[in-house]
Amino acid sequence: MADVRDIMELDQPVTPELTKEAILGADKNKKRLFNAGQKVSKRPEGMHREVFALLYNDNKDAPPLFPSDTSNGYKQTKIKLGMRKPRKWEWMSFTNPARSDNTLFYHWRRPSDETKEYPFAKFNKKIDIPIYTDAEYNQHLTTEGWSRQETDHMMDLARRFDMRFIIIADRYDTEKFPKRTVEEIKDRYYKVCGILAKLTNKKMYTYDADHEKRRKEQLKRLYERTPEQIEEEQFLIGELKKIEARKKERERKTQDLQKLISQADNQGETPRKADKKLPKKKITNPSRPSRVDTSHILQAVETAGIKFPDYKNSGVSLRSQRMKLPASVGQKKTKGIEQMLQDMGMELNPTPSEEICQSFNELRSDMVLLMELKSALGTCEFELQSLRHQYEALNPGKTLTIPAQLLTAGNEQEAVKIGEIIDVVGSPGTPSGI
Amino acid sequence: MSGMLYGGDEIGALVFDPGHHSLRVGYAQEDTPKAEIPAIVGVAPDGGPKLEPEVKVEGSGGSSSSINASQPPTSAAAWKYYIDTTFLHTPRQNMELHPYMKDGMIENWDFFEKVIDYSYAKIIQSESEYHPVLFSESPWNQRPKREKLMEIMFEKYKVPAFFLVKNAALAAFANGRSTALVIDSGATHTSAVPVLDGYVISNAVVKSPLGGDYLVLRARELLEAQGIDLTPASMIASKEVVRDKDKAKYVKKPISFAPTNSWMAYMSKRTIQDFQQTVLQVSETPYEERVASAVPAVHYEFPTGYHQDFSSERFRLAEGLFDHAMLGAGYIASTSAGMCDVDVRPALYSSVVLTGGNSLVQGFSDRLSRDLSLRTPGSMRLKMIAANGTVERRFGAWVGGSILASIGTFQQMWVSMQEYQESGKVQIDRKCP
Ligand SMILES: Nc1ncnc2c1ncn2[C@@H]1O[C@H](COP(=O)(O)OP(=O)(O)O)[C@@H](O)[C@H]1O
Numbered sequence: 001m002a003d004v005r006d007i008m009e010l011d012q013p014v015t016p017e018l019t020k021e022a023i024l025g026a027d028k029n030k031k032r033l034f035n036a037g038q039k040v041s042k043r044p045e046g047m048h049r050e051v052f053a054l055l056y057n058d059n060k061d062a063p064p065l066f067p068s069d070t071s072n073g074y075k076q077t078k079i080k081l082g083m084r085k086p087r088k089w090e091w092m093s094f095t096n097p098a099r100s101d102n103t104l105f106y107h108w109r110r111p112s113d114e115t116k117e118y119p120f121a122k123f124n125k126k127i128d129i130p131i132y133t134d135a136e137y138n139q140h141l142t143t144e145g146w147s148r149q150e151t152d153h154m155m156d157l158a159r160r161f162d163m164r165f166i167i168i169a170d171r172y173d174t175e176k177f178p179k180r181t182v183e184e185i186k187d188r189y190y191k192v193c194g195i196l197a198k199l200t201n202k203k204m205y206t207y208d209a210d211h212e213k214r215r216k217e218q219l220k221r222l223y224e225r226t227p228e229q230i231e232e233e234q235f236l237i238g239e240l241k242k243i244e245a246r247k248k249e250r251e252r253k254t255q256d257l258q259k260l261i262s263q264a265d266n267q268g269e270t271p272r273k274a275d276k277k278l279p280k281k282k283i284t285n286p287s288r289p290s291r292v293d294t295s296h297i298l299q300a301v302e303t304a305g306i307k308f309p310d311y312k313n314s315g316v317s318l319r320s321q322r323m324k325l326p327a328s329v330g331q332k333k334t335k336g337i338e339q340m341l342q343d344m345g346m347e348l349n350p351t352p353s354e355e356i357c358q359s360f361n362e363l364r365s366d367m368v369l370l371m372e373l374k375s376a377l378g379t380c381e382f383e384l385q386s387l388r389h390q391y392e393a394l395n396p397g398k399t400l401t402i403p404a405q406l407l408t409a410g411n412e413q414e415a416v417k418i419g420e421i422i423d424v425v426g427s428p429g430t431p432s433g434i
Numbered sequence: 435m436s437g438m439l440y441g442g443d444e445i446g447a448l449v450f451d452p453g454h455h456s457l458r459v460g461y462a463q464e465d466t467p468k469a470e471i472p473a474i475v476g477v478a479p480d481g482g483p484k485l486e487p488e489v490k491v492e493g494s495g496g497s498s499s500s501i502n503a504s505q506p507p508t509s510a511a512a513w514k515y516y517i518d519t520t521f522l523h524t525p526r527q528n529m530e531l532h533p534y535m536k537d538g539m540i541e542n543w544d545f546f547e548k549v550i551d552y553s554y555a556k557i558i559q560s561e562s563e564y565h566p567v568l569f570s571e572s573p574w575n576q577r578p579k580r581e582k583l584m585e586i587m588f589e590k591y592k593v594p595a596f597f598l599v600k601n602a603a604l605a606a607f608a609n610g611r612s613t614a615l616v617i618d619s620g621a622t623h624t625s626a627v628p629v630l631d632g633y634v635i636s637n638a639v640v641k642s643p644l645g646g647d648y649l650v651l652r653a654r655e656l657l658e659a660q661g662i663d664l665t666p667a668s669m670i671a672s673k674e675v676v677r678d679k680d681k682a683k684y685v686k687k688p689i690s691f692a693p694t695n696s697w698m699a700y701m702s703k704r705t706i707q708d709f710q711q712t713v714l715q716v717s718e719t720p721y722e723e724r725v726a727s728a729v730p731a732v733h734y735e736f737p738t739g740y741h742q743d744f745s746s747e748r749f750r751l752a753e754g755l756f757d758h759a760m761l762g763a764g765y766i767a768s769t770s771a772g773m774c775d776v777d778v779r780p781a782l783y784s785s786v787v788l789t790g791g792n793s794l795v796q797g798f799s800d801r802l803s804r805d806l807s808l809r810t811p812g813s814m815r816l817k818m819i820a821a822n823g824t825v826e827r828r829f830g831a832w833v834g835g836s837i838l839a840s841i842g843t844f845q846q847m848w849v850s851m852q853e854y855q856e857s858g859k860v861q862i863d864r865k866c867p
Contacts, residue, residue, distance in 0.1 A: 107445045123843045166635065
């Protein structure tokens, strides 16, 4: 702080530094002295700050030649031998307030500590175990199955073993009293405590012996599983995970399918209607839900097929560039497109005239759509079959007849159907010349 | 106070850890016991004039143990007692050896007191009334014996304070646990003891009689069947170097009398123990002749100078500790855990503490951890804690006692002389759970 003030050439009164003493308010005199000292060593006019700092620093010892840490944080002070008289230790007697008798023990201690209390006595903590009078017992605590003697014995053990119920059960006097389980003892103990607490309006604890018993029984069974059982469990858990994974996969596929269907419904219309619809919408005030709907459909259209990047805004480019398949089209689909193009006897890279370019891209987009539809159809069929099996498994003896229109009967028909679909789906913008 | 930082407060207490193999004695807060005294007492009729040379102090470690006491009713003659290795290992006329332990508990109190006398006189070298005493005991110690021990310590030795802790709990403390399943493999037995918060769950203690002595027994059978001479080193004056498997050539010490049978048995047991500690190994998987014989053999030379290689026998002998269907170490461990409340089982399995001298047999811990992992419920974590050092393993309970007796917060636990005088010995069960 002082340095900064020096650099700024400010001449402000020195604010007291924040030290432990300052906070505690102690050593006020020293502080003043310190401040006074600082005032004395004021930097002469024209002397460089650095030079001054070398001559006078805070603690006014010789300026360091080498950066060193003089605080006693790291440097260990050497033991000064023979400089002072060592403090005495004496073998002396002591009494321990934690003991109920006044037995004297002996230990080494500094005579100066003699008057102090035995330092370990404060660790002598005792748990409060409630006590009851005869009247209290007779009035409130009698129960079936527990005699007064046994209750006394149990409370005594609880006191001796600081409520370690497992040890209490272990040391229970089974000659005089019946053998008790840990739960029985705990139950009785907490009942007694609860009743006594109620009498004095203290906090009371409840203990559910039955629940405890069941919990322990279960725990025991858990621990006593054989390795085979554990293995089986692991196996089953693995299977369950697999089933769940398959279910998720199927759900995903169903969603894809739905997307495709909505696309198939819309794709045919979009290019044509796009021009009409939009102005229409502008006229009829568009309600929010409908807008959401269209955007949803649009999105579906975008995601299926191939989305070719828009080159219009990206400066000069070759038109052939527009025919390049984007990276989002996977290897498998690229292969499929090539295959289909070959089957149709078409070039893989036709001359990219404006028209060809657009049509070619649309064709390939449709091809991808076709492939996706095919695989979706496969999924549907699989699901249909598995549902049928499930149905038959759940209703033995019955068979589920699937309506014919849901079945793809033969290969020929399928081919026709797909052809139809393509016809339906095929974008009308495609010039018939190709 | 620096003691506060570590929670330690040393009050000059002593720790005794009686075992079948030996009694461990020392000061609390030290790393190792001052002495390990064999749990056996030699008794011979006192030969009167012979007394003088025996009493003289010989060197540093072993000083004379002759503590005269008249054996009460049987005979009027004075008896002389021989305690500790140096005195036991010398052949003496008519010296019979007697163990004083049985089943992990003190059986013969007269002999036991002789050993305690010896400990105070020669090892502690201080008066008993200045030092509180912490004793270890086996988890199945009986109430009359606990009371008797307390009585002896207060009445005879006038100790200022006394405490008794189960050795399994101490072994757990020594390994930094207060909750553990302690597997203690000693001389006469191997036991699995669940410890919860420093308290032994006594109804779930499982023990098997397969310990170091069982290995000695099997090894003795094998060696005797091979006709190997087990004459102890202290009977041999000189020996010659012989070739592998050649008959030993040695000269016996000139002794005018025949040593007693009990002495010979004890000494040959020591010999076999050494053999067992150097040679035996537990194989990692259940014993298979083919696997075992592929492991390089171990060469061993007996005190007589006879030496030979031992290969698959090493494994076959040690296998006895594990292959028993009901008594194998892995079995008793899992049985013991299975007898505990389900809620504590995971804690037990996750800290299985291995202690006791016999667990030092090579490969013991690996095999135990394998056997136990086969029996551990699949969802539980199994962790074995076995101190690496020989000393820590053999003296596990003693080290735990040394730690416990020098903890500041423990000092309120002692049964003091005053309490003893007020309430007598019956309070032992209340005070030392
Ligand atoms: N390094 C070792 N290798 C193999 N066994 C050992 C080793 N050290 C000790 N033992 C065996 O351990 C047993 C003693 O174990 P210990 O825990 O001291 O028994 P206890 O607690 O009953 O006195 C003896 O049988 C001994 O042979």
